[in-house]
Amino acid sequence: MLEISVIGLGLVLLLADLFVPAERRRFVGYAAIVALGVLLVTSLSGNGSCGQFGTAFGGMFVNDALSLFFKQLFIVAVILVLFMAAEFSDKLAEGSVAEYYSLIIFALAGMLFAASSNDFTMLFVSIELITITFYVLVSFQRSKLQSLEAGVKYLILGALSSSFMVFGIALIWGTTGELNFDNLSHFLAQNPEVATSQLFLLGVLLVLVGLGFKIAAFPFQIWAPDVYQGAPTPTTAFLAIGSKAAGFVLLLRVLFTAVPSVTAHWANLLIVISAITILYGNLCAIPQRNLKRLLGYSSIAQAGYLLLGVAALSASGQSALLYYLAGYVFTVMAALFVVTLVMRQLPTEDIGGLAGLNQRSPLLAATLTIAMVSLAGIPPLAGFFGKFLLLKAVIETAQATGNHGYYWLAFIALAGVIISLYYYFGVIRAIYWSKQPADLSPIELSSPARLSIWVCLVGIFWIGIFPNTLLNITNLAAVALGR
């Protein structure tokens, strides 16, 4: 099975640390990338792959179109993160690179489990597997105070949210006696009075608190900017993509598989959370000068846009969410890859460090520009079509339900887009039109870095211009969720 091979790969990497000489550790990463590539291909087809749909372990573990979509997303993201880590390896502590790789792989295993979890136990275990490896990944630059500080912050808030979540799961189990998502929804359908009991609703709410922490939605977003800024850049990328996507797949499963009857009543709550998350992220990003911190706030805003798809409470909303997420992977990867390469020699990630980038490396300058433009949602890039689908889903629900809150949500999302133009274009301006660039030495790109940047660029354009294939996949996944 895919998950077992991934854990095996992590263990092999850990062992490889003992045998491979220090100066060749970089290649351990490339070996891991090749192995993951093989896993990605085999996961698509063949016997026992996750292309085979069904459930396992008494319904705890499910393979469907949704889990398949997310598993492929996670593996692609991790491959790109490993490329980035290989570029970043010289900034990590001496001799610990292979450890870093294996931690990433373990987090990947957690995400793969999350994609397939169909039970609250599974949900908790996979989330803990992800979060605990991230505690280490965030504070991996042991000599850097900021990284340690970020790690401590993440640890404290993460532990708090985990405890909320356990408490919530306990309440759900206490009131219903069910942990499996499918059984729970059957139980609720048969006992509608439980679905309205205060204790049960509190339990669901507390689980949502835990998941809200993972996706950095308001009001659990406080950690994101600090941790994004302090963490090593590959960790930031992984956090922004993997951890967030894992949070979203679990959120979708809980809301639409486990407690659909409750979700239907919480439309207004979801609308408000989504709207505030969008506005908070975008408004707070305006004054930021640190690029990673800016991306931290921007990721909060992006979580808000993704929540539009959840709030729409429809298959087209879920499909739009998945679509947006796929575009988001490549966009954020591209942006943080450039940050990794450009800021490698600099002490901080101030926006001023981008000055003269178009002369130092036109490819990197163009990549960061395209990533920013895509995040802002301008055609013909991935972000535009994703936002278009999300807006369409929201307005569709508005017309179907007659809930005027959805129209307001659509307008707030648009206001967010307009606000975001300001700071995204600020980054672009820093690249091309800074006053006096201090350093004009060209930036050397290794060929793996060049390759992965091109992969990101092709992904951004492909998803933006040829939406057909991906949209069919996300539609299938959304159908699987609503089965």
Place this chain on the structure above:
Amino acid sequence: MSILTYIAGWPLLAALALIVVPRNYRVIIRAIAVLATLISAVLAVKMFCQFIPGANGFQFEQQISWVESLGISYHVGVDGLNVGLILMGAIVAFAAALCSWEIQTREKEFYILLLVMTGGILGAFASLDLFFFYFLHELALVPTFIMIGVWGRGEKKNYATFQITLYLSIGALIALIGLIALYLQSGANTFDIPKIIEHAKTNPLAVNAQNFIFPLLLFGFGILVSLWPFHSWAPLGYGVAPSPTAMLHAGVLKKFGLYGLIRIALPLLPQAAQSWAHVIAWLCVGNILYVGWVAMRQKDLNLLIGNSSVAHMGFIFLGIASLNLIGVTGAVLIMVAHGFLAALTFALSGYIYKQTGTLQISELGGLCRKLPFIGTALLMAAMAGCGLPGFANFWGEATVFFGAWKMFPAITVIALWGALVIGGIYMTRAIRNILHGPLPEKWDLLSDASNVWRKLPYALLLVSLLVFGFVPKLLTEKINPDAQKIVTMVMSQGSTAAPAVVISAPLTSSVLADVASAKAPAAGALPETVSIGNRQLAIENK
């Protein structure tokens, strides 16, 4: 492949090609841009000539399915409404590429953006799919902001960039919500405009949905077109923009919102269009009268042109609001004519700015002596702006007034006054102060457009204005049948149709005949102006 795909595709392809050209090959970069827009313009002329007026349905159609599950397809085609706009857009783009010699820094990026803008806007006009219609417009809009922000001039550059970005993004996004709501509400489950219209004939949209969507489109598109009171971005933005950008935006891109109203909002939201018509009519008084007055007070030539361009939008809105054949035909006619005119005036003011470094009217004077060609062209542009017969604008404004009279006599009177008196005052005053009078000593070294290439863009735009001024039939015979279809759709579903409008239907043909017969004497009535212009042109060409 439809010829339309080539018209919009060549500039985009050239933009891609420019990415790989090294930045020091300036001549090659420029040649590629000019060549690509030239090919587009030639193809557009060819398409315009091959267009069969009054043929049923769309011509030069092409459809490629894009996203089946949403019903999005790449669908282009022309009918009488957009054939003239595409021709105008392609010619203006060519002129703008020629005028871009004034850009001296970062030329490569500038030409790439210019070509993307050209391809986007031509594609948007050709597009018959709601999604691509919006998508390509947005593709053209973003380069505008960057071009103003980077190559703009003057101290207010950053403020103007900020303002125009904010206004136009808001406008575009409001329109986007309207378009999505329209798509969902129509129930046709396709973004294909002809199919939605076909579907709406049998299943018209509910009136309350119409009344919700129409204002979204009206104000969304209205912001893009600088409808009063959302116009304040326009004069300043154009004042700061480099002239090729101002030419393309004021001339072509701005017409997108108007075209969207006519193509999409009127046929699909007929009842709402009728109930909102008087609102549009009163708002356009703001454009014509208020902005006209503002224009009178301007001391800077570009601000004056910018305000006058906003004022001209009022006539187009008035034509749309009149909701009858003559009014809508006139609106489309002005859209084409104003495209040439706005491009011409911004090109000329750009030339003067490049030469003198200022556009303050008080500092200029007597320029006609040093710049006979540019001066004459500016004079003719000003005359066209006042709506003098012989230029294409006259026909547009005249038909709009004929059309609007039946619906809004009071407003038409105000608008006429605004067009003839106010427009006349600020235009002639500017001409007097800039071109005539004593020549300040500091301008002794000015040089006129020196060779054919430099003169070509101005001459081309002037000739286009004159051609459609003398033979407006070229356009009206194409616009008429399709405007008729739109108007029929609005009226057939109108429950609140005013009696005056119903009477207007049989009258339309006779009034058009009047207008057409008035053409001959009007053209003869002003031989002086025209021949002066021609003589001047002839002298310059020696």
